[in-house]
Amino acid sequence: MDERTVLVINGPNLNLLGEREPEVYGHATLADLEDGCQVAAAALGLTADCRQSNHEGALIDWVQEGRRGIAGIVLNAGGYTHTSVALRDAVSACRVLVVEVHISDIHAREPFRHHSYLTDVTAHQVIGRGIDGYAEAITWLAEQR
Numbered sequence: 001m002d003e004r005t006v007l008v009i010n011g012p013n014l015n016l017l018g019e020r021e022p023e024v025y026g027h028a029t030l031a032d033l034e035d036g037c038q039v040a041a042a043a044l045g046l047t048a049d050c051r052q053s054n055h056e057g058a059l060i061d062w063v064q065e066g067r068r069g070i071a072g073i074v075l076n077a078g079g080y081t082h083t084s085v086a087l088r089d090a091v092s093a094c095r096v097l098v099v100e101v102h103i104s105d106i107h108a109r110e111p112f113r114h115h116s117y118l119t120d121v122t123a124h125q126v127i128g129r130g131i132d133g134y135a136e137a138i139t140w141l142a143e144q145r
């Protein structure tokens with residue numbers, strides 16, 4: 001990773017995109033999502049480094065790895081958004097800008113999804129825009145450079 005890298009981190013269950021609740025998350029797969037990130041980043045002279053894990057500690061390790069010296073982090077923490085103080089603390093330690101992304105509109109869903117531990121420690125949020133939200137987040141990061 002270098003100063004032109006956008007680190008795109010997807011959390012738990014996002015590996016099941018396309019088959020998981022398509023009425024909520026759509027029919028695109030994680031591979032489609034990651035291809036879209038590569039295309040969006042390349043158009044802006046950036047490179048997307050895309051990763052996914054179902055494990056909270058892996059997400060924390062990757063946020064720490066990207067905390068300085070890159071163009072920014074795009075983070076969809078999945079269910080950990082609503083539970084993880086530890087991931088929030090890792091985001092707080094970042095020197096680079098972090099954008100919180102959610103495919104669905106978490107504020108229009110069950111009450112337990114309305115609170116995000118990440119919102120007040122991230123620089124920007126893109127919520128409820130489907131997988132296009134990732135390109136929006138990458139574009140926003142490019143505009144801050």
Ligand SMILES: O=C1C[C@@](O)(C(=O)O)C[C@@H](O)[C@@H]1O
Pocket residue numbers: 012013014076077078079080081101102103104105106113
């Ligand atoms: O796994 C997810 C995906 C999600 O982050 C989204 O992208 O809409 C919303 C979360 O509430 C949920 O747990």
